[in-house]
Amino acid sequence: xxxxxxxxxxxxxxxxxxxxxxxxxxxxxxxxxxxxxxxxxxxxxxxxxxxxxxxxxxxxxxxxxxxxxxxxxxxxxxxxxxxxxxxxxxxxxxxxxxxxxxxxxxxxxxxxxxxxxxxx
Amino acid sequence: xxxxxxxxxxxxxxxxxxxxxxxxxxxxxxxxxxxxxxxxxxxxxxxxxxxxxxxxxxxxxxxxxxxxxxxxxxxxxxxxxxxxxxxxxxxxxxxxxxxxxxxxxxxxxxxx
Numbered sequence: 001x002x003x004x005x006x007x008x009x010x011x012x013x014x015x016x017x018x019x020x021x022x023x024x025x026x027x028x029x030x031x032x033x034x035x036x037x038x039x040x041x042x043x044x045x046x047x048x049x050x051x052x053x054x055x056x057x058x059x060x061x062x063x064x065x066x067x068x069x070x071x072x073x074x075x076x077x078x079x080x081x082x083x084x085x086x087x088x089x090x091x092x093x094x095x096x097x098x099x100x101x102x103x104x105x106x107x108x109x110x111x112x113x114x115x116x117x118x119x120x
Numbered sequence: 121x122x123x124x125x126x127x128x129x130x131x132x133x134x135x136x137x138x139x140x141x142x143x144x145x146x147x148x149x150x151x152x153x154x155x156x157x158x159x160x161x162x163x164x165x166x167x168x169x170x171x172x173x174x175x176x177x178x179x180x181x182x183x184x185x186x187x188x189x190x191x192x193x194x195x196x197x198x199x200x201x202x203x204x205x206x207x208x209x210x211x212x213x214x215x216x217x218x219x220x221x222x223x224x225x226x227x228x229x230x231x232x
Binding site for chain 2: 046047105112
């Protein structure tokens with residue numbers, strides 16, 4: 001079964017750091033670009049960052065640029081998001097999602113999400 | 121404020137048809153493929169439509185998509201109570217930093 005499972009969320013104080021992980025299974029992880037998408041409570045989807053299959057291309061939303069770092073370990077079938085200098089507005093459910101080149105980069109597989117709460 | 125504009129809510133009776141619009145610009149919808157995502161309450165988003173009008177395996181043909189110029193539309197026929205969800209359009213935007221993905225603000229569908 002094709003699956004993405006996020007972990008690492010939790011409660012952190014403003015200015016703190018957190019590292020999210022996304023474990024992939026059921027497909028050749030190293031062949032796909034991957035993304036992080038977040039959803040603040042009661043709000044819509046916001047794309048956060050993407051990384052190409054070999055990590056050659058990395059992009060960030062302006063709202064997280066300079067504070068978040070996306071990375072991947074193809075040997076471990078894992079995607080990561082290092083989040084530093086966290087702010088209250090970063091509070092959200094964070095989803096990892098797979099790009100499908102076959103589907104012209106639609107996000108065809110999503111994880112169940114992990115909640116990040118930034119509060120003092 | 122989302123880059124792509126969707127109506128906040130739509131509603132219709134069971135068995136009826138509903139459409140959800142998604143308006144953008146030449147830098148996003150006008151020159152890129154549009155996808156649609158369904159998010160049932162308390163769950164992760166799910167791909168519903170890709171390449172403007174194609175359905176992934178397992179998505180019933182009650183769901184359809186179309187695109188014209190800088191706007192896209194999701195159509196749902198034969199509405200069921202199980203279709204109550206939030207629907208999001210998404211695409212890539214070339215006016216922002218390279219590689220940016222944009223979503224609409226989402227539309228809540230109520231099946232009366």
